Amino acid sequence: MTDPVLEIDRLTKSFGALCVTDDVTVTLMPGECHALIGPNGAGKSTLVHQVSGLVRPDRGRILFQGRDVTALSQHARAQAGLGRSFQITSIIPEFTALENVALAAQARAGKSFRFFRDAGRERALNETARACLGQLGLGDRGDLVAGELSHGEKRLLELAIALAGAPKALLLDEPMAGMGRAESATLTQTLLGLKARYPMLLIEHDMEAVFTLADRVSVLVAGAIVATGTPKEIRNNPQARAAYLGEATA
């Protein structure tokens, strides 16, 4: 068997008395899209925060490409190839869309302790950035200030930033949050196209997207995984239905 790209191993995290991550074990295989679903406040985002290094777990380990990254800082994990997007859009608002993505490409290119050359004129960075924007249909938005893009465009920019870092795995926290039906459907198709290249841990409330994209689905309720299986299995799993699907697909 192949080894998982990402292994979340018995992770536990409490905020005071509230246990938001309760002995969670999740794996992400090469080429896989593993969806994480669950009701509001279940602890999905907090789990992703722990994987990306934003939040420290109390116990447990995170292995990325076989390497224990639990003690690494956010930037070290990103450099190791963990890319992510945020549920609440996180971009550089005063930069243009192109600059946002070029900055991410620059991190990948290394050598950012350069003080004199105009980074905005570096062709290699700008071309990578343009290609990433193009992949998400933002090709003609590069010169706009990111903070002034529409909500849907900002969501896509967020993804373009993640892609420009040439990640070895993607953590996507509700990429469709706040998007209209048509936008969601387009993004689902885009992600479908990206799936082959980037293993994804996908948090999403949009069930259509989840069942189109996911190879496996895990259901998180009150910090604990209550079921893991193929989309079909999860659809028929009574526990999962009771906890979540019942209300979502009614």
Add this chain to the structure above:
Amino acid sequence: MTASALSAAADGRPAGRRCAVGIALGIFVLLALTPLLSQLYGGGYLTTLAMRAMILAIAAISLDLLIGQGGMVSFGHAAFVALGAYAYGIAIDEGVYSIFAILPAAFAAAGLFALVTGAISLRTRGVYFIMITLAFAQMLYFAMGSLSRYGADDGLTLWSSADVAGTGLLKSDTGLFLSILAALVGVWLLVNRIAVSRFGRVLRAARQNPTRVATMGYSVFRYRLTAYVIAALIAALAGVFWGAQANFVSPAIGSWQRSGDLIAIVVLGGMGSRNGALIGALFLVFIEEVLSGITHDWRLIFGPMLVLIALYAHGGLAGWIERLQGPRRSGGG
């Protein structure tokens, strides 16, 4: 973080950039003419005033690298100016006259102090960062006041000047003036290059959204610390000139009021803009000169002025001037 909205547009756009370069050029030419004007009236008075303003501008430009670009509101920046000034003063007092020995000493002192205090201060943010930079500056202030060998609180009067490879460059008023002007132009160029460089881009992005920058793979701390050290080195250069120009150094150079003045200059001029700190420094010296001719309590007038500019002149004086220049250029795009 803190200084975000104000610095928005000035960074990248070519049209704004050209306009800003033109304004800077105009200012430099005007400054270069002051010794000539000075000969027409006032004797050396205007030249001295211009030198003080330019030294202040060098220090303020370096602080703007921290505040405007990095979002680090340091309330102890005058400490680095004082370190440069003391390196100069102590060297001269001890009979070390070569500027090629004095400058490295000043840079080493300021750079080391910045590296250590920055590494600690930058673990905090916002108000705590303001507090802790102030605390370190105060420590240095009292340490300098206790140097009994070098005049303690009263400061140290210098009876000779530094030597530049056997020339009297820093000994004549004109030579000193031209040296300071050259340094100012150099520092202005350097900091504006940094702003658009790879390094500066990371620094500016981290001001707006440090978490995002970290998840791109950048150690925000290392970039901020590097900027902190660069700013300290530039401030120390200003300090060396301060000593050379005043022929007197005292702990007051590094007092918290001086640090506050530098922040005021940066805010007044327009944070994170190409010319804000430069214009702010010239304006402050000019206004102090004019107002203190009217009343001894000139700060009573200056204070409300600062408030008004902070409230109404979006982007400070530099932003205001650029809007005068190109009112039809649409904002934001």
